[in-house]
Amino acid sequence: MYCSVVRHQNTRGLRSQLKDSVPVTGMGPQVGAYGVQDTLRSGFSSVKNELLPSHALELSEKNFQLNQDKMNFSNLRNIQGLHAPLKLQMEYRAARQIQRLPFLQSSHLALDTLKGNDESISFEDILNDPAQSEMMGEPHIMVEYKLGMM
Amino acid sequence: MALSNVVETPASGFNFENVSRNVALEGLLEGGHTKAPKPMKTGTTIAGVVCKDGVVLGADTRATSGEVVADKMCAKIHYISPNMYCCGAGTAADTEKTTDLLSSNLTIFSMNSGRNPRVVMAVNILQDMLFRYRGQIGASLILGGVDCTGNHLYTVGPYGSIDKVPYLAMGSGDLAALGILEDRFKPNMELEEAKELVRDAIHSGIMSDLGSGNNIDICVITKQGVDYIRPYQESEYKDKRQRRYKYRPGTTSILTEKIVPLELEVVQETVQRMDTA
Numbered sequence: 001m002y003c004s005v006v007r008h009q010n011t012r013g014l015r016s017q018l019k020d021s022v023p024v025t026g027m028g029p030q031v032g033a034y035g036v037q038d039t040l041r042s043g044f045s046s047v048k049n050e051l052l053p054s055h056a057l058e059l060s061e062k063n064f065q066l067n068q069d070k071m072n073f074s075n076l077r078n079i080q081g082l083h084a085p086l087k088l089q090m091e092y093r094a095a096r097q098i099q100r101l102p103f104l105q106s107s108h109l110a111l112d113t114l115k116g117n118d119e120s121i122s123f124e125d126i127l128n129d130p131a132q133s134e135m136m137g138e139p140h141i142m143v144e145y146k147l148g149m150m
Numbered sequence: 151m152a153l154s155n156v157v158e159t160p161a162s163g164f165n166f167e168n169v170s171r172n173v174a175l176e177g178l179l180e181g182g183h184t185k186a187p188k189p190m191k192t193g194t195t196i197a198g199v200v201c202k203d204g205v206v207l208g209a210d211t212r213a214t215s216g217e218v219v220a221d222k223m224c225a226k227i228h229y230i231s232p233n234m235y236c237c238g239a240g241t242a243a244d245t246e247k248t249t250d251l252l253s254s255n256l257t258i259f260s261m262n263s264g265r266n267p268r269v270v271m272a273v274n275i276l277q278d279m280l281f282r283y284r285g286q287i288g289a290s291l292i293l294g295g296v297d298c299t300g301n302h303l304y305t306v307g308p309y310g311s312i313d314k315v316p317y318l319a320m321g322s323g324d325l326a327a328l329g330i331l332e333d334r335f336k337p338n339m340e341l342e343e344a345k346e347l348v349r350d351a352i353h354s355g356i357m358s359d360l361g362s363g364n365n366i367d368i369c370v371i372t373k374q375g376v377d378y379i380r381p382y383q384e385s386e387y388k389d390k391r392q393r394r395y396k397y398r399p400g401t402t403s404i405l406t407e408k409i410v411p412l413e414l415e416v417v418q419e420t421v422q423r424m425d426t427a
Contacts, residue, residue, distance in 0.1 A: 054169040057286055061164055064282065102158065119262060121254045122279070124163040137156035145157040 088114075102142040105131045188216040189241050191288075193361020195323030196226060196237035197331060197351045198292045198303045200316045201344035204372035205294035205301050208348035209237045210323070210356050211381065212363040219363070227369045227378065231256045231267050234295030235369050235376065239321035240308060241288040248289045252276055269295040269302040273312055281310030290320045296371050323355025323362040330354050345370065349382060356385075 073085040095110035112118045196209040213221035221242075228236050228249040236252070238245025252275055256267040272293055280287055285308045294303045305313045305320060317335045319327035330351040339347070349366055356362045365381035 054173070055166045057164070057283060058166040058169070060284070061166075105159075119258055121251055121258070122163075123251075126251075128160060128162045128165050130159045130162055133160050135156050135160075136152045137159070138152045138154045141154055142157060 101139070102146045103137055103139045189243065190215045190220045191241055191361075193323075193359070194226060194239040194321030195319065195327050195352050195355025195359060195362040196239050196292050196321050197319040197324075197327045197348050197355070198237065198294045198317065199331070199335065199339070199344045199348050200294075200301050200303045201339045201341055203301075203341055204296050204370060205303055206341070206344045206348050207235055207237050207292065207294050207369045207371070208352045208382070209367050210352055210362040211365045211367060212361065213242055214361055222364045223381075225367070225380065227367055227380075229253060230272060230293070230295070231260065232376070233266050233297055233371065234269060234272055234293065235371060235378075236272075236294070237292040237320070239290045239292075244287045244289040245291065248276070248279065248287060249291070251279070266297060268297045268299065269293065269304065273304045273306060276306045277310045277312050280306060280308060285309040292318050292320055294371060296373055301371075319351060319355070321355070321359075321362065323352075323359030326358035327351035327355040341370065341372075345382075353383075 073089070076084045076088075091114055092111065095114055098110060099108070100106040109118075117124075190213050193212070193214045194210060196207070198205060198207045207227055209226040211222065211224050211226065212219055213224040224242070226237055226239070226245075228238060228246065230236050230249060230253045234256075236249050238249060252272055255275055256272060259271070260267055272295070276291065276293070280289065288308050289306075290308055291306045292303070293306065294301075296302075303315060303318055305315070305318050316337060317331045319325075319331060328351075331347065334347055334350075345368055348368060352362075352366045356364075356366070364385050366383045367378075367380045368382035369379070370377040
């Protein structure tokens with residue numbers, strides 16, 4: 001697997017790419033239509049809740065997979081040339097499109113095999129399994145959100 | 151029940167929704183008389199020694215929760231693979247879950263590749279996992295095993311630091327145990343000598359540290375196999391509590407026995423048939 005070879009490298013080039021690549025999504029106010037806080041759906045807003053993550057690991061865990069992928073692809077590009085991450089990302093994109101509708105459980109089998117998650121067990125597989133989540137979303141609202149109509 | 155404020159399925163893995171609520175709750179509790187319950191820690195003495203034929207790991211068996219002994223026969227030497235065992239100090243749940251995950255991953259690997267995993271592989275997996283969570287997983291582990299490249303003993307700290315040394319002690323009683331190990335360790339010791347050394351190291355940890363106590367477990371890993379001796383030595387302060395308080399049959403002795411037969415005579419007999427169809 002390509003990831004295991006380049007895991008512990010720490011080149012200067014990587015650091016500059018990671019610095020401004022941590023997206024702070026979900027921490028800002030939940031903006032609804034008209035650019036204001038969507039009180040109906042996400043409740044009353046409070047500056048303290050939104051600006052700071054409540055746990056030290058919350059931000060880093062939210063973006064962990066993204067950052068790992070960025071790092072690995074950038075290393076792969078430096079070693080093997082542009083075609084290698086391009087081909088892999090094309091395959092990831094293709095595998096990500098064959099999902100069920102958002103409110104149903106999809107197995108992500110192709111995506112897991114591509115990423116190598118089918119050969120390892122981590123906390124993502126044990127804790128908070130989405131198949132056993134206690135809350136279910138409204139199907140219409142979830143499809144609208146996914147299609148960007150909300 | 152379908153909720154209309156859930157727009158995406160929740161992500162799997164750790165869920166940080168209740169953190170701010172917990173912080174607020176703790177603030178409320180500290181002001182009152184109740185305190186939040188402390189997680190069970192294995193304030194511990196664990197030690198390991200590399201000898202000529204393999205690796206000897208030792209641990210005590212006390213688990214504490216605050217100032218109370220929560221478990222007197224806790225098993226701190228966890229199975230990782232047929233050729234590797236791991237002693238864990240720190241929060242009990244964290245060490246158990248981390249070693250469980252590691253063992254599952256290595257089993258998958260050995261099924262895929264058909265080989266026994268090497269100790270370096272286990273150490274690297276542990277290091278990656280613990281560094282990812284920046285020390286929030288409170289597990290200090292001593293990993294020892296025998297593989298095709300020799301006998302190895304590693305320590306992994308909760309923040310992801312590793313160290314490869316011939317003899318080690320971790321836990322709250324590590325200073326006491328290290329004193330014994332530093333004094334009497336020699337490279338390439340015999341197996342019996344190494345077992346005695348580890349036993350003495352854990353014993354000194356038990357005597358000098360409040361968080362360690364009760365029995366001593368020893369695990370000997372060699373190329374031929376694993377010998378998990380639990381307990382290697384029982385503490386002489388065992389309590390003599392019985393588990394059952396019922397009296398055995400025969401506790402009360404029988405003094406005399408008198409049998410009086412009851413004589414009955416048949417007066418009337420009626421037969422009623424049952425419908426079985």
